[in-house]
Amino acid sequence: MTICHKGTKPPKLTSHRKIATINLILESISSLKPHALRLCAFVAMLMMFCSPEQKNTTTAHQQPQEIADQEGWNSTIKITDKGNLRANIEYGHMERYSAKKMIFFDQDVHIDFYNEKGEIGSVLTAEEGKLDENTNNMRAAGNVMVDSDSGMTLYTEELYYLDARDEIVSEVEIKITTEKGDTLYGVGFQADPQMTYYQIGKPHGISSTSLDLSIERLKKEEPDSSPDSSAIDSLQADSASAISDSVNADTHE
Secondary structure (H helix, E strand, C coil): CCCCCCCCCCCCCCCCHHHHHHHHHHCCCCCCCHHHHHHHHHHHHHHHCCCCCCCCCCCCCCCCCCCCEEEEEEEEEEEEECEEEEEEEEEEEEECCCCCCCCEEECCCCEECCCCCCCCCEEEECEEEEECCCCCCCEEEEEEEEEEEECCEEEEEEEEECCCCCCEEEEEEEEEHHHCCCCCCCCCCECCCCCCEEEECCCEEEEECCCCCCCHHHHHHHCCCCCCCCHHHHHHCCCCCCCCEEEEEECCC
């Protein structure tokens, strides 16, 4: 059965239907004079061979849409480092793609980051996220908020977690508020998940002496302050290699 959506043209006739239509036309004009009959047959055959067939929507260069080979609902994924819990990801729904070694979260993303003492140091919430299983790097997007035990709260639309450096990094506009009433804005952000050290790009806003933005403080806390752009590019490109042994996923059967 063919379904035609409103505002679209019905599909063109196939070759078999065209031949049947031509035969019907020839029968209906059999009473015509010979020269008229030959003319009608010629026109019908010309229409059949000149009219393009309905094309397949998938070209040779297009790949079929990849289907997730695993799904999960309302569960968690734990990320560890040498047996120590680094992060705990809670989600409403996830899809895992083995070929890409990627896990996508599209509902109620909630991530607890743990400090060296094994305590929750900050909490991230977002609308959606992505986990690279090879590196344990993550991307959060859509109303991202990070609430840390240092008293700082970060707001942005996109944020990356780089596992090897144990850092959170943003390359877009950010907003930071503190318990003492500071409000800062910037473009670009780099910090540890607890935001005990941080770097803000193009900072502006209202700040009291409670917020130390000195370069000396940053260098003392973190000698190498440049973010790992290759890790961010890997998440942006949806590319990864092997599955990390430290990722354990509880999935919906």
